Amino acid sequence: MSRATSAQAGGSRAPVTALRASAYRIPTDAPEGDGTFEWNATTLVVVELDAGGETGIGYTYSDSSIVAMIANTLSPCVTGEDVTDIRAHWNRMQRQVRNLGRTGLAATAISAIDCALWDAKAKLLGVPLVQLLGAVRDSVPLYGSGGFTTYTDRQLRDQLAGWVERDGCRWVKMKIGSEPPKDLARVQAARDAIGDAGLFVDANGALSPREALYYARQFEEQHVAWFEEPVSSDDVAGLRFVREHAPPGMDIAAGEYGYTSDDFRRLLSARSVDVLQADVSRCGGITGFMQAAALCDAFHVPLSAHCAPALHLHVACAVPRLRHLEWFHDHVRIEAMLFDGAPQARDGAIAPDLSRPGCGLAFRHQDAAQYRVK
Numbered sequence: 001m002s003r004a005t006s007a008q009a010g011g012s013r014a015p016v017t018a019l020r021a022s023a024y025r026i027p028t029d030a031p032e033g034d035g036t037f038e039w040n041a042t043t044l045v046v047v048e049l050d051a052g053g054e055t056g057i058g059y060t061y062s063d064s065s066i067v068a069m070i071a072n073t074l075s076p077c078v079t080g081e082d083v084t085d086i087r088a089h090w091n092r093m094q095r096q097v098r099n100l101g102r103t104g105l106a107a108t109a110i111s112a113i114d115c116a117l118w119d120a121k122a123k124l125l126g127v128p129l130v131q132l133l134g135a136v137r138d139s140v141p142l143y144g145s146g147g148f149t150t151y152t153d154r155q156l157r158d159q160l161a162g163w164v165e166r167d168g169c170r171w172v173k174m175k176i177g178s179e180p181p182k183d184l185a186r187v188q189a190a191r192d193a194i195g196d197a198g199l200f201v202d203a204n205g206a207l208s209p210r211e212a213l214y215y216a217r218q219f220e221e222q223h224v225a226w227f228e229e230p231v232s233s234d235d236v237a238g239l240r241f242v243r244e245h246a247p248p249g250m251d252i253a254a255g256e257y258g259y260t261s262d263d264f265r266r267l268l269s270a271r272s273v274d275v276l277q278a279d280v281s282r283c284g285g286i287t288g289f290m291q292a293a294a295l296c297d298a299f300h301v302p303l304s305a306h307c308a309p310a311l312h313l314h315v316a317c318a319v320p321r322l323r324h325l326e327w328f329h330d331h332v333r334i335e336a337m338l339f340d341g342a343p344q345a346r347d348g349a350i351a352p353d354l355s356r357p358g359c360g361l362a363f364r365h366q367d368a369a370q371y372r373v374k
Helices: 003-008 066-078 086-096 105-125 129-133 153-165 180-194 209-222 236-245 261-269 285-299 309-316 329-338 365-371
Strands: 016-033 038-051 054-061 140-146 171-175 198-202 224-228 251-254 275-278 303-305 322-328
Touching: 016 066, 016 105, 016 329, 016 365, 038 066, 038 105, 038 329, 054 105, 066 086, 066 105, 086 105, 086 285, 105 129, 105 285, 129 285, 129 309, 140 153, 140 198, 140 309, 140 329, 153 171, 153 180, 171 180, 171 224, 180 198, 180 209, 209 224, 209 236, 236 251, 236 261, 261 275, 261 285, 275 285, 285 303, 285 309, 303 309, 309 322, 309 329, 322 329, 329 365
Parallel strands: 140 171, 140 322, 171 198, 198 224, 224 251, 251 275, 275 303, 303 322
Antiparallel strands: 016 038, 038 054
């Protein structure tokens, strides 16, 4: 009996026999910052899960401390159980962290495991993950994302123009908010560099509602089409205030720090966003991302996938109302460095490689070893 036939035959035909997690701290290629934070390295946590002779891969961008949580707290929820019963695994993990809190670090750990489960299931069935989920589209449009507040104007212009000219992106996004009085000139420099392409800005919650509205009106002159987290995403009333008073044609977006479906429901119920963001590496993995997509469908609100483009690719092809996927500089670079099968942008979009089963990725352990957190 083939692996695919065995996995479909019912019962515990493909129990999870092992689950491993490891963390890697990868330096940035230049100092980076946004409206509220600066950093010089990114931590990748990779989960590998064995079942039925296949190994599923999942990962998250989080803190190395979750390696112990995955090994000691969450692994028992998965190990020994049929790999194909993904929702049962997901429910057990959610219950397991009830007293720890389901958000933050716990949510990122669950996300990585859930993605590994979906990858393993698709590999056992011998199909690309998008075919298992059910495709809605063949490819996903991208927006180039970076434009850090630590960049010089030249760095800003070169990066944003490269996404438009080299990768064919229809939109690009830059960070603002660390020194708001300087942002008007930076936005002007960005507009000069990208011509008529769509221009997005992201304050990472750095501003008050009235400050955000003031700058939104200034940015209108440069045809800024998207203002992400003008205020903290915890301030649903403040987001709604900015959304209701922002210039016509400027979408207000938030949701990257949504960890549970309740987080997304609050933003949608309060009418705080024009576009909801969700991050598969934070919101409970593929399972949680599909929940966010279902909420967007119910509220008639577009969805945008946040960062981790290689991890999002298959599920982004499988959900309704998806507008685009963030082609984030750090993650594009890391995924190309450390994963075989990482997608490449063509004409402003990425598409799954349907010749590769699962999520289509293979982790390059040898290349990653130098970054491993001991």
